[in-house]
Amino acid sequence: MTKPYEPLKQDGLEIEPIVCARCGFCTFVCPAYLDTLWDSQSPRGKIFQLADLIKNNKPIPADFAARIFNCTLCGACQEICQTNIPLLRFWQRVRQEIGNLEEWPEIVNYIDTSIQETQNIMEMDQEDRNLWTDMVDDLVEDRIGIKAEVAYFAGCNISFKGTLAHMGENTIKIMHAAGVDFTILGEEEYCCGNPYFVAGGFDKGIELAKHNLQKMKELGVKTVVFNCPGCHRSFSEEYPHLLGKEATEGLEFLPFSEFVLRLLNEGKIKFIKNYPHVVAWHDPCELGRHQNIYNPAREVLNAIPGIQVREMKHNRNKARCCGGGGLLKGTNPMMSVRISGRRVEEATKTGAEIMSSECPSCTMSLKDGIEHIESDMKFKDLSQIVVEALGL
Amino acid sequence: MLRNEHLQKLADIVGEDFFSSAEYMNQLYSHDISALPGIVNDLINPHAEAVAQPTTSEIVSNLLKYCKENNIQVIPRGHGTSGYGGALPTKGGLVVDMTRMNEIYDIDKGSMTIQVGAGIIWGRLIEFLEDEGLSVAAYPSSAPSCTVGGWVAAGGCGIGSTKYGGIREQVVEMEVVLPDGEIISTIKPIDEVFKDDKPEPFFKGDKKFYWESEVGSENNEESTSMFIDSNGTLGIITKVVLSIIPIRKIKPMTISFPNKEQTMGAMQAILRITRPFYLHFITDEFFGMLKELDKAPDVAGEWLVLCALEGTEEENNEFAEKITKAIAMYHGTVESEEIGHHEWDERFYPMRVKRLGPSVAPSEVYVPLERMVDFIDHCNKHFKGERMAMEGAVNHRNEVAVLTWFLDDERRRIPFMFGWYRSLDVINIGIKKGGRAYSIGMWNVAHSRQFYGKEDYTKMAKLKKRTDSKSYLNSHKVFPGPLYLSTRIGLLIMLAAAIAVLIAIMVAWWIVPSILTAYVPWVVVNDPATFLLWAIVGVGVGFAVQEFANLIPISVVLSMGTPFLRLGRKIFH
Numbered sequence: 001m002t003k004p005y006e007p008l009k010q011d012g013l014e015i016e017p018i019v020c021a022r023c024g025f026c027t028f029v030c031p032a033y034l035d036t037l038w039d040s041q042s043p044r045g046k047i048f049q050l051a052d053l054i055k056n057n058k059p060i061p062a063d064f065a066a067r068i069f070n071c072t073l074c075g076a077c078q079e080i081c082q083t084n085i086p087l088l089r090f091w092q093r094v095r096q097e098i099g100n101l102e103e104w105p106e107i108v109n110y111i112d113t114s115i116q117e118t119q120n121i122m123e124m125d126q127e128d129r130n131l132w133t134d135m136v137d138d139l140v141e142d143r144i145g146i147k148a149e150v151a152y153f154a155g156c157n158i159s160f161k162g163t164l165a166h167m168g169e170n171t172i173k174i175m176h177a178a179g180v181d182f183t184i185l186g187e188e189e190y191c192c193g194n195p196y197f198v199a200g201g202f203d204k205g206i207e208l209a210k211h212n213l214q215k216m217k218e219l220g221v222k223t224v225v226f227n228c229p230g231c232h233r234s235f236s237e238e239y240p241h242l243l244g245k246e247a248t249e250g251l252e253f254l255p256f257s258e259f260v261l262r263l264l265n266e267g268k269i270k271f272i273k274n275y276p277h278v279v280a281w282h283d284p285c286e287l288g289r290h291q292n293i294y295n296p297a298r299e300v301l302n303a304i305p306g307i308q309v310r311e312m313k314h315n316r317n318k319a320r321c322c323g324g325g326g327l328l329k330g331t332n333p334m335m336s337v338r339i340s341g342r343r344v345e346e347a348t349k350t351g352a353e354i355m356s357s358e359c360p361s362c363t364m365s366l367k368d369g370i371e372h373i374e375s376d377m378k379f380k381d382l383s384q385i386v387v388e389a390l391g392l
Numbered sequence: 393m394l395r396n397e398h399l400q401k402l403a404d405i406v407g408e409d410f411f412s413s414a415e416y417m418n419q420l421y422s423h424d425i426s427a428l429p430g431i432v433n434d435l436i437n438p439h440a441e442a443v444a445q446p447t448t449s450e451i452v453s454n455l456l457k458y459c460k461e462n463n464i465q466v467i468p469r470g471h472g473t474s475g476y477g478g479a480l481p482t483k484g485g486l487v488v489d490m491t492r493m494n495e496i497y498d499i500d501k502g503s504m505t506i507q508v509g510a511g512i513i514w515g516r517l518i519e520f521l522e523d524e525g526l527s528v529a530a531y532p533s534s535a536p537s538c539t540v541g542g543w544v545a546a547g548g549c550g551i552g553s554t555k556y557g558g559i560r561e562q563v564v565e566m567e568v569v570l571p572d573g574e575i576i577s578t579i580k581p582i583d584e585v586f587k588d589d590k591p592e593p594f595f596k597g598d599k600k601f602y603w604e605s606e607v608g609s610e611n612n613e614e615s616t617s618m619f620i621d622s623n624g625t626l627g628i629i630t631k632v633v634l635s636i637i638p639i640r641k642i643k644p645m646t647i648s649f650p651n652k653e654q655t656m657g658a659m660q661a662i663l664r665i666t667r668p669f670y671l672h673f674i675t676d677e678f679f680g681m682l683k684e685l686d687k688a689p690d691v692a693g694e695w696l697v698l699c700a701l702e703g704t705e706e707e708n709n710e711f712a713e714k715i716t717k718a719i720a721m722y723h724g725t726v727e728s729e730e731i732g733h734h735e736w737d738e739r740f741y742p743m744r745v746k747r748l749g750p751s752v753a754p755s756e757v758y759v760p761l762e763r764m765v766d767f768i769d770h771c772n773k774h775f776k777g778e779r780m781a782m783e784g785a786v787n788h789r790n791e792v793a794v795l796t797w798f799l800d801d802e803r804r805r806i807p808f809m810f811g812w813y814r815s816l817d818v819i820n821i822g823i824k825k826g827g828r829a830y831s832i833g834m835w836n837v838a839h840s841r842q843f844y845g846k847e848d849y850t851k852m853a854k855l856k857k858r859t860d861s862k863s864y865l866n867s868h869k870v871f872p873g874p875l876y877l878s879t880r881i882g883l884l885i886m887l888a889a890a891i892a893v894l895i896a897i898m899v900a901w902w903i904v905p906s907i908l909t910a911y912v913p914w915v916v917v918n919d920p921a922t923f924l925l926w927a928i929v930g931v932g933v934g935f936a937v938q939e940f941a942n943l944i945p946i947s948v949v950l951s952m953g954t955p956f957l958r959l960g961r962k963i964f965h
Contacts, residue, residue: 015750018427018750018802019749021746021749022423022424022427022472023425023473023534023536023537023743024425024471024472024473024536025537025740026532027471028516028536037445037491038412038417039417040416040417041423045420048423049416064416082740082742082743082746083743083744083746083747084685084744111474116519289555313523368770
């Protein structure tokens, strides 16, 4: 049994509720607050309540624990904070504390059990990891587990959710067209651990991190490509945090857009088709605010002939969340879909006909949002636009 | 104390989803931006009993009628971003959180006005107007979270005020719900508004709550002005009509200076050339703190002035050139454009230095620009040994709204408590230098009469008496109100009195036994029965003392307590 608030104390974060200026800047950028307009759902309100609990060494009550998970971990609060509180890590550590109190929401416990038993979040057999490759079978059948400098890490969502499989297929098609010598881990690809990191179960992610990195190194991989910003952030930020910087030395982690941009710059691919559409770009939080990666996707889109890229009112570091982060889709699906709907409304105001992003979670959420508000907006993942513009 | 039937009725009026009486929620709506020392919490006892979020003016009206009828305290609240205690509950009651009334009702490009719900935040309003090529002329530095109604009620100046004035100069009209539930439009002369027969108010609310206002028709001033700065004591602001301006280019210049004399001299010189949109300075000590935080730009001098010009590109360049020439004699250095934009982007972040505290004791006061050097010297001497960050923004009357931040640590409870005097002393020093309080709220009630002017204050007091004689609407703000000691401190006083009586008797028998024997031989503590008896007497005395203390106005306690706090701080700092 750990001491109360030990996770926060580990990072010296127990002082942050006092550092909070209570200015409330975080409230009007917080998707959960904007959904309810109650301060109890805002970062300011939650920190205020935590200050009292930490001061008196009292445990987090169950109802408050549930409210802590009403959060997409989008990081907008951290971005606007007057006193530079590292709120993303703070919320992760608070969730860890909730885990220590065995108060995790049901969905987190389900994911935990699933990963422990099957190494993926879907509770499916690892043998089914390659189901997503059905449509590009001929391109990957001799690529599974081979030695290569470039690896594609599909992640659980793309691997097991049929509606997202096209993202993996598109990436494979692009790699093939560019003549990239690549490998995929197949059954040896384990969950990246992101659900654990989001829920504050850091220790439980250690074995997954070790396994994935070891497999990469065994195959002589130097560059890992991701469609999922969550997986990408796990490798590039959480793994070094958990295992030390040396654990990822010699490995380069590229989000899809950066990888495609590199291929474009090296002349390995070229957009040949006119793409006469107006596209509104949505920055995934885990790529944008969390890792400060904003430009590659815009550069890729702007390289496509005929396309018009529109920015939403809130873009880049001020981009609003799609509603799918922080496990909110599992813990509070109704709040999640309302947040998604609001983001779609913002995209509609740009006059765009297509909304695009590069994240499986954003893809699912924004499609749900379109349905929820019965919008005419179409959603196309970046990989889909790239494949169409390449004529693949 | 709200009973279950009250809670149920209030929830019925406002709607179940927009009402809460959960304890954690009450706590969240019982504070503002300031961290209060523990003892102040005990003296003021800021604990709401329920929170309501009305969605229409009619609901506000019904809430007020019900609360007045049932003598329930009502505390209007924007988003709690001020620090003057204006939104703090003092006797329990219902917090009316206005953030759900956040509509944009009408934009009139002919008269250049916009009508909005009082609960909309400035940030959202600015974003909305931006799409129309428009802007508000002035907004608070807390624009990302401050509500329009909140700033109107608290008053003050902000970004844009050097050129366009404070919030008072921006408000054209308001819709206000008076304490008796009547909804009025303030643009009409107040005598029309308060006549019983004509004209009809917009809405008289639910018939079962409605009764005629007994207000006469003596006032003849336009009432818009009266409700600004009034901290929601005269009524709850539900809608505001603001004047708006076309968006024009902003050219921010950051100019650094070697000392305060040059800084203040240069600021006056700038104002002789033009009226910038925003003219703001930070002291060298503030700069040093930003440096510690790695947030300070790389500049020549440590006194920084942000001068944001507003106009066409040609106008801005012309004035920038003139300013550059004029400040040369003050040894000013115009820093790079990049630094200019950095400082402009930082205009919303005056509280960065709080990280160094981790707490701060803030204060704000208006000081005439020509007395600033004197004021800074006085503060430096008066607060020697304290870490004080100071900044200031010039308003349209050439007053500087000076904001000071004293670094502190609220975990060190005793020094933090005594340190509260600094916030009060900054205001006193400012007033000595010809300044005035920045906003009244609860903490500056002692300055009310001077702040509003005798004539206006009398009018406000009359209106308050007529519409809210029991002061159920935002009591203790603007108009003095008595203490409302917490149960904890009440019990402490009674316990202390019991002990004091027992000790006094025993000491008296030890010092002057002959007098006691001669006159009051029955005053004795020599067995358990007499011990108990006199302890009970002591508790009674404590109870009387506590009741008497509850009659003392907070402003008197603050005035009397300041010297003790000052002394205590010197001892415990």
